[in-house]
Amino acid sequence: xxxxLEVDQLAVQLPIGQRLRPVLHDVSFTLARGExxxxxxxxxxxxxxxARAIVRLLPPGAASSGRVTFDGTDVGSATRAxxxxxxxxxxxxxxxxxxxxxxxxHRIGDFLTEALVRDRRMRKAExxxxxxxxxxxxxxxxxxxRLRQHPHELSGGMLQRVMIASVLLAEPDLILADxxxxxxxxxxxxxxxxVLGDLRRERAMAMVFIxxxxxxxxxxxxxxxxxxxxxxxxxxxxxxxLERPIHPYTEALLRSRPELSRRMAAIPQxxxxxxAAHEATGGCPFQPRCSYAIxxxxxxxxxxxxLGGESVMCHRAQERRAAGSAPVGEGTLVR
Ligand SMILES: Nc1ncnc2c1ncn2[C@@H]1O[C@H](COP(=O)(O)OP(=O)(O)OP(=O)(O)O)[C@@H](O)[C@H]1O
Ligand SMILES: [Mg+2]
Numbered sequence: 189x190x191x192x193l194e195v196d197q198l199a200v201q202l203p204i205g206q207r208l209r210p211v212l213h214d215v216s217f218t219l220a221r222g223e224x225x226x227x228x229x230x231x232x233x234x235x236x237x238x239a240r241a242i243v244r245l246l247p248p249g250a251a252s253s254g255r256v257t258f259d260g261t262d263v264g265s266a267t268r269a270x271x272x273x274x275x276x277x278x279x280x281x282x283x284x285x286x287x288x289x290x291x292x293x294h295r296i297g298d299f300l301t302e303a304l305v306r307d308r309r310m311r312k313a314e315x316x317x318x319x320x321x322x323x324x325x326x327x328x329x330x331x332x333x334r335l336r337q338h339p340h341e342l343s344g345g346m347l348q349r350v351m352i353a354s355v356l357l358a359e360p361d362l363i364l365a366d367x368x369x370x371x372x373x374x375x376x377x378x379x380x381x382x383v384l385g386d387l388r389r390e391r392a393m394a395m396v397f398i399x400x401x402x403x404x405x406x407x408x409x410x411x412x413x414x415x416x417x418x419x420x421x422x423x424x425x426x427x428x429x430l431e432r433p434i435h436p437y438t439e440a441l442l443r444s445r446p447e448l449s450r451r452m453a454a455i456p457q458x459x460x461x462x463x464a465a466h467e468a469t470g471g472c473p474f475q476p477r478c479s480y481a482i483x484x485x486x487x488x489x490x491x492x493x494x495l496g497g498e499s500v501m502c503h504r505a506q507e508r509r510a511a512g513s514a515p516v517g518e519g520t521l522v523r
Pocket of ligand 1: 234
């Protein structure tokens with residue numbers, strides 16, 4: 189069966205200062221129906237831009253190349269009406285801050301049922317019933333009462349569940365979740381992640397889940413895509429992400445996760461600072477910070493290499509795989 193989503197050599201440039209500068213470079217990946225891909229990487233690495241490019245919600249003045257195919261349709265040449273339909277029905281979006289996405293003066297019930305009544309010509313009573321059911325599904329007690337409330341009467345975690353419920357009502361084939369739990373406290377984060385996990389199992393919806401947190405990424409997904417400076421540097425099966433990543437950047441991310449650092453004498457920060465996509469020069473974008481870099485890495489940008497279930501953009505990928513890459517254990521990086 190063909191993939192639900194195919195992203196092929198996607199590149200995006202944005203007007204920054206007086207010039208168009210690259211923010212995404214040749215990003216390629218596919219997503220099968222029902223599959224969950226987590227996208228991780230530091231701030232500014234291009235995670236949100238990748239999600240926005242999928243539904244062509246790029247900032248004004250953006251230029252792009254490459255191809256995004258959703259369920260056989262080339263999104264790049266879709267008409268406005270097709271894009272509207274795509275965003276309303278086929279691809280649901282959940283963002284970091286639900287308060288920014290929900291009109292504060294409308295009741296939760298209106299927010300949830302509006303599209304069903306307007307676009308799907310559903311009777312109000314039926315739409316209401318559907319909303320009650322779906323709120324129950326995302327773990328909201330007393331949904332009837334919640335539907336009569338306004339957004340300010342709900343906590344951030346509750347509101348994010350409402351957001352998820354609104355996406356579910358549209359029954360999309362793909363959910364783009366851009367750091368949906370970042371604005372929430374740790375306990376609520378875990379609850380919202382559990383809700384998404386349940387839905388994934390029960391409804392088999394495909395999802396692109398964006399997060400800074402490699403551990404969360406591995407827990408929620410089938411595959412993890414790691415971005416750095418606008419490049420997709422490694423795509424690997426989730427189970428492998430916390431065990432044996434091949435790309436040195438993924439390995440560095442793994443070593444610097446707070447969970448591990450807390451138990452170590454020194455916090456192993458990745459040396460140097462993240463590079464903006466437009467700062468990347470001829471070589472590997474991670475080379476200036478990479479402790480495995482060799483001469484070739486500064487001179488020549490690596491092409492992604494396919495290794496089994498992985499795709500790795502590193503000159504030393506084969507070698508690192510053969511060596512089993514460095515095991516990441518307690519104390520390995522204390523210096
Ligand atoms: N509207 C915009 N105009 C100009 N540059 C932008 C715009 N939006 C994003 N960028 C730039 O594009 C690059 C990628 O941004 P993107 O938002 O995709 O990063 P991200 O990985 O989602 O980061 P974060 O984790 O902080 O959300 C960054 O360098 C950012 O500064
Ligand atoms: Mg972002």
